[in-house]
Amino acid sequence: MVDSSLVTELERRVGADRVSHGSAINDDDLHDESLHHRARVPMAVVRPRSTDEVAEIARFASEHRIPIVPRGSGTGLSGGATPVTGGLVVSFSEMNAVLRLDERDHVVVVQPGITLRELDEALSSSGLRYPVYPGELSGSLGGNVSTNAGGMRAVRHGVTRQHVLGLELVLMDGTVLRTGGPVVKSSSGYDLTQLVVGSEGTLAMVTEITLRLSPRFGYGATILVPFATLDQVTNVVSPILSSGLAPSILEYVDLIAMSSITARMGLDLGIAKDVVDATLAYLIIVLETRTREQLDGDIESLGELLADAGALETYVLPTAAATRLIEAREQLFWASKEAGANDIIDIVVPRSAVPRFLTDATAIAQRYGVFFAGCGHVGDGNVHLSVLERDEAKRNQFLDELFAYGVGLGGAISGEHGIGLDKKAAFLALSDPVSIDLQRSIKSVFDPQGLLNPYRLLDERPLP
Amino acid sequence: MVDSSLVTELERRVGADRVSHGSAINDDDLHDESLHHRARVPMAVVRPRSTDEVAEIARFASEHRIPIVPRGSGTGLSGGATPVTGGLVVSFSEMNAVLRLDERDHVVVVQPGITLRELDEALSSSGLRYPVYPGELSGSLGGNVSTNAGGMRAVRHGVTRQHVLGLELVLMDGTVLRTGGPVVKSSSGYDLTQLVVGSEGTLAMVTEITLRLSPRFGYGATILVPFATLDQVTNVVSPILSSGLAPSILEYVDLIAMSSITARMGLDLGIAKDVVDATLAYLIIVLETRTREQLDGDIESLGELLADAGALETYVLPTAAATRLIEAREQLFWASKEAGANDIIDIVVPRSAVPRFLTDATAIAQRYGVFFAGCGHVGDGNVHLSVLERDEAKRNQFLDELFAYGVGLGGAISGEHGIGLDKKAAFLALSDPVSIDLQRSIKSVFDPQGLLNPYRLLDERPLP
Numbered sequence: 014m015v016d017s018s019l020v021t022e023l024e025r026r027v028g029a030d031r032v033s034h035g036s037a038i039n040d041d042d043l044h045d046e047s048l049h050h051r052a053r054v055p056m057a058v059v060r061p062r063s064t065d066e067v068a069e070i071a072r073f074a075s076e077h078r079i080p081i082v083p084r085g086s087g088t089g090l091s092g093g094a095t096p097v098t099g100g101l102v103v104s105f106s107e108m109n110a111v112l113r114l115d116e117r118d119h120v121v122v123v124q125p126g127i128t129l130r131e132l133d134e135a136l137s138s139s140g141l142r143y144p145v146y147p148g149e150l151s152g153s154l155g156g157n158v159s160t161n162a163g164g165m166r167a168v169r170h171g172v173t174r175q176h177v178l179g180l181e182l183v184l185m186d187g188t189v190l191r192t193g194g195p196v197v198k199s200s201s202g203y204d205l206t207q208l209v210v211g212s213e214g215t216l217a218m219v220t221e222i223t224l225r226l227s228p229r230f231g232y233g234a235t236i237l238v239p240f241a242t243l244d245q246v247t248n249v250v251s252p253i254l255s256s257g258l259a260p261s262i263l264e265y266v267d268l269i270a271m272s273s274i275t276a277r278m279g280l281d282l283g284i285a286k287d288v289v290d291a292t293l294a295y296l297i298i299v300l301e302t303r304t305r306e307q308l309d310g311d312i313e314s315l316g317e318l319l320a321d322a323g324a325l326e327t328y329v330l331p332t333a334a335a336t337r338l339i340e341a342r343e344q345l346f347w348a349s350k351e352a353g354a355n356d357i358i359d360i361v362v363p364r365s366a367v368p369r370f371l372t373d374a375t376a377i378a379q380r381y382g383v384f385f386a387g388c389g390h391v392g393d394g395n396v397h398l399s400v401l402e403r404d405e406a407k408r409n410q411f412l413d414e415l416f417a418y419g420v421g422l423g424g425a426i427s428g429e430h431g432i433g434l435d436k437k438a439a440f441l442a443l444s445d446p447v448s449i450d451l452q453r454s455i456k457s458v459f460d461p462q463g464l465l466n467p468y469r470l471l472d473e474r475p476l477p
Numbered sequence: 478m479v480d481s482s483l484v485t486e487l488e489r490r491v492g493a494d495r496v497s498h499g500s501a502i503n504d505d506d507l508h509d510e511s512l513h514h515r516a517r518v519p520m521a522v523v524r525p526r527s528t529d530e531v532a533e534i535a536r537f538a539s540e541h542r543i544p545i546v547p548r549g550s551g552t553g554l555s556g557g558a559t560p561v562t563g564g565l566v567v568s569f570s571e572m573n574a575v576l577r578l579d580e581r582d583h584v585v586v587v588q589p590g591i592t593l594r595e596l597d598e599a600l601s602s603s604g605l606r607y608p609v610y611p612g613e614l615s616g617s618l619g620g621n622v623s624t625n626a627g628g629m630r631a632v633r634h635g636v637t638r639q640h641v642l643g644l645e646l647v648l649m650d651g652t653v654l655r656t657g658g659p660v661v662k663s664s665s666g667y668d669l670t671q672l673v674v675g676s677e678g679t680l681a682m683v684t685e686i687t688l689r690l691s692p693r694f695g696y697g698a699t700i701l702v703p704f705a706t707l708d709q710v711t712n713v714v715s716p717i718l719s720s721g722l723a724p725s726i727l728e729y730v731d732l733i734a735m736s737s738i739t740a741r742m743g744l745d746l747g748i749a750k751d752v753v754d755a756t757l758a759y760l761i762i763v764l765e766t767r768t769r770e771q772l773d774g775d776i777e778s779l780g781e782l783l784a785d786a787g788a789l790e791t792y793v794l795p796t797a798a799a800t801r802l803i804e805a806r807e808q809l810f811w812a813s814k815e816a817g818a819n820d821i822i823d824i825v826v827p828r829s830a831v832p833r834f835l836t837d838a839t840a841i842a843q844r845y846g847v848f849f850a851g852c853g854h855v856g857d858g859n860v861h862l863s864v865l866e867r868d869e870a871k872r873n874q875f876l877d878e879l880f881a882y883g884v885g886l887g888g889a890i891s892g893e894h895g896i897g898l899d900k901k902a903a904f905l906a907l908s909d910p911v912s913i914d915l916q917r918s919i920k921s922v923f924d925p926q927g928l929l930n931p932y933r934l935l936d937e938r939p940l941p
Contacts, residue, residue, distance in 0.1 A: 116715075116719075118715075119719070120827070140719060190909060190915075191909065194888065196858055196888055197857050197858070199675075199889040199892060200626075200675055200895045202916055203675070203676055203680075204672065205915060208667060208668065208671065211666075212667055254692070255581075303721040303722065303778075304771075306771075307774065310768055310771065314767075361662050361663060363658075363659045394582075394660055395662050423658045423659045425658065425665040427665045428660070428663060444665075448656065456667075458915060
């Protein structure tokens with residue numbers, strides 16, 4: 014039962030218009046996009062509009078020992094924003110401003126609720142962009158910081174971590190702390206910014222983010238390359254990256270995943286039927302350059318590499334088709350969801366191990382009688398598999414074996430989606446207990462009462 | 478007094494040939510390159526040859542509460558490796574192997590004692606390089622990790638932090654821990670790798686480093702550009718970086734610093750006398766590309782930008798002169814030292830603030846009657862100033878004011894050299910106490926007895 018006197022106190026402290034409770038709570042604030050929905054009723058959803066209000070919420074929660082679950086726009090895939098029964102959900106949807114854009118320094122300061130799309134629009138006239146490109150543009154920057162989001166352009170531009178220069182944080186005792194700043198270099202103490210990035214909202218609430226931007230490129234081309242085997246796709250990655258061509262995007266999409274997205278989007282890529290029939294997997298490559306001449310030269314060099322690697326064809330897509338293909342690739346999660354996927358994972362392995370990993374994953378899946386389709390950021394070794402298997406026990410056995418295999422190859426359970434609730438059992442089982450102990454001690458330094466986003470990541474207790 | 482029974486025990490535990498003590502200690506192991514030499518006699522210098530031996534040293538030190546100062550090759554500039562009286566110096570000079578090179582994954586695993594030069598030689602036939610380029614090639618990778626070293630190529634390639642994918646660590650209780658791995662993406666728990674990078678040897682001893690490599694470029698050009706004012710130099714930086722040209726190096730060298738390095742190296746850059754007479758500062762730009770055509774195009778575009786910005790001339794240097802100029806720039810520290818510099822600092826400010834910072838720094842210096850010459854990684858806002866002032870009190874007053882001014886602009890005290898002993902007073906005075914408290918608590922998690930590299934960075938106690 015919700016203690017209504019607590020809600021009343023919270024309303025008094027941050028303003029009643031910031032607080033929703035009972036039937037006034039919007040269902041959209043009660044889940045993320047994890048395929049494992051867990052219905053939980055929080056005490057209230059709070060929408061602060063300033064750092065001071067966030068600090069007041071933290072003090073309120075600490076005084077009454079109420080758990081807090083921070084959330085951005087709820088596009089997470091791991092249950093990182095699932096409410097705790099009787100706890101608070103702190104939604105940053107009202108803190109979504111661009112606070113400062115410094116075009117000379119290539120730096121922007123934003124509030125955490127701003128989405129990638131809103132940020133891109135705010136930057137459009139500047140000639141700059143935030144180059145990290147997790148597929149879902151409705152994702153918030155706060156959420157991106159929380160999971161150290163990666164996405165398609167990481168092969169050239171890196172992940173969120175490499176673009177966060179500083180943070181404003183609210184600790185659970187209500188203290189406000191600034192880390193880092195608008196500089197790209199520092200050797201002045203432990204890097205608390207980097208510690209908080211990827212900590213899945215368990216260390217502090219992020220109220221401001223200082224991001225490094227990059228110049229937009231003048232020219233670009235999207236190249237679609239069908240191959241007769243998946244091995245050919247994954248084997249061409251090293252030569253491309255060693256050549257110095259620096260593609261912005263280097264994605265593989267297997268046959269099933271490609272059928273699923275082209276069908277869903279009604280996308281005709283103009284591939285000849287005999288090529289389609291011979292194709293088992295596709296490579297999507299985006300090149301971006303400063304000049305037209307360089308683009309032409311890069312396409313030519315790339316074409317030679319691809320031909321040597323056994324490409325069935327090389328399609329330089331017209332702009333409209335290219336845009337739709339990348340959009341379609343972004344939509345693959347939704348296509349998988351509609352197709353009835355029961356789990357979507359984002360394991361990462363050394364990129365040269367991808368062919369072996371996929372071959373062995375197929376063998377493991379066959380042994381369990383489980384079916385999966387896949388795509389991934391193959392330049393990063395980050396493989397996304399949609400697993401279709403309704404039997405939860407069987408599916409989890411398969412995933413446990415797959416995670417252990419990938420970690421054994423030198424990889425990690427999640428490349429970019431985070432651990433959250435969905436993967437914490439596998440994460441805790443496969444991690445060095447020494448590392449987990451250190452991480453839990455660090456957690457206690459920041460949040461001694463354990464109130465911030467509990468029951469996930471390092472916290473083995475089941476979600477109440 | 479050194480307790481000889483302890484030395485005997487240490488010799489028994491790790492092997493007598495690993496331990497030097499008394500007059501057998503080499504003076505070179507008792508200091509780094511800080512201009513503030515502090516003579517301290519340790520109990521012993523130990524040179525472990527394996528992770529197991531490092532762990533045994535940690536256990537020995539913990540049992541007897543003996544401080545440990547880890548050291549690489551001793552090229553640090555902040556007193557980070559100055560011994561503690563009666564403590565141990567753990568030198569990694571014998572742990573300098575390349576353990577694994579994976580050319581397909583662009584990953585190399587090294588021991589911490591390997592120098593940048595040794596690593597570059599080991600990579601030379603692979604077509605790959607470790608692109609981080611702190612000037613001093615005799616610096617060790619372990620030391621680079623310790624200070625998050627940056628250097629000239631950071632403007633394009635980033636700093637050490639962005640290239641360290643994983644570490645093997647020895648904790649002070651002798652536990653061995655691996656963090657990260659040979660993957661460029663991970664969202665699987667707190668990033669302990671990033672926490673240790675830049676922690677100046679205060680959290681754990683690093684025994685293995687997994688580094689991300691980049692392809693070597695086929696073509697390059699070094700361009701020397703004299704300007705009539707320093708403001709012109711610093712103002713052209715933003716247009717260059719916004720153009721998308723992505724120079725590998727973008728350095729400013731003021732008139733005095735340039736005279737000092739050309740004289741020391743006997744370097745004739747072939748600049749016409751009337752140009753020399755009109756020049757107050759130089760910009761050094763290195764472009765690197767995949768093709769000759771792109772290099773030519775980039776030089777042409779750069780030339781237009783430079784002409785618009787008021788460059789007196791644009792010299793594309795012949796290869797031999799270019800190599801010597803970059804070497805000379807690397808040697809600037811030594812030139813400054815020979816010229817009698819009493820302090821060398823590496824403050825960082827937002828790059829657009831560099832003109833204002835240098836103007837105001839000159840005014841502050843004049844007020845104190847202090848003289849400085851400078852150069853710096855102007856694309857990163859990382860300014861190196863050699864301060865010539867023998868009166869320590871006056872010099873420190875000037876530096877305190879300068880640091881406070883730079884930090885007030887959004888910068889940090891050290892961009893790449895670290896805090897160590899030399900800058901800890903200013904660092905602690907100018908940092909948010911909340912941040913320092915968090916950092917000290919994290920330190921206690923890793924090193925509860927406070928034995929690892931004590932008396933520097935966060936530790937306000939004077940060096941005994």
